Amino acid sequence: MAMNLAKKRAFDPPAIPDRLYFKIGDVARICEVETYVLRFWETQFPQLKPNKSGTGQRLYRRRDVEMALEIKRLVHGEGYTLTGARQALEQGGRRRGPEPAGETGLAAGSETAQDLGDVAATIALARAELREIAALLASPEPLPARKRAKVTTLTPTSGSLFPL
Secondary structure: OHHHHHHHHOOOOOOOOOOOOEEHHHHHHHHOOOHHHHHHHHHHOOOOOOEEOOOOOEEEOHHHHHHHHHHHHHHHHOOOOHHHHHHHHHHHHHOOOOOOHHHHOOOOOOOOHHHHHHHHHHHHHHHHHHHHHHHHHHOOOOOOOOOOOOOOOOOOOOOOOOOO
16 A cells, blocks of 8 residues: 555656647646646646637647646645645745845744744834824824915916916
8 A cells, every 4th residue: 555655656757848839738748637637727726827829729838837747746646635736836936945044144944932023023013003093094183274375367468478
């Protein structure tokens, strides 16, 4: 039983030919899935969005093929549900990898309690300021009347549109 599980989880990505565009049949052969599966994945994963030709034929770029392979790996290889795979792809797209230690002054992944306390204090301060703004906006005190600028009248004798 353990060998079947290990065989199922092992995923060796196939080689992608060096081309600009791929038709849906080509991508289906590369990913070893049916074409209707790819069309369904397009509805479930916003990251998978191939271009369409003038005749409506799907034209996948290399990044689309790689995304389809990643979806297949998550769903078929790792056992994710479609929702879980979608979330994993969204989180993977947001993460850019660990920051170098020199930029933040901390090694990647070494958040201390003080750092978390500073974040909590900043959030508490922002909340207090927002409450103060909301209270100012909710107050029934009327706004002072704005003074209007006086309009000067043109004298017909000046002969100019722009009197000095």
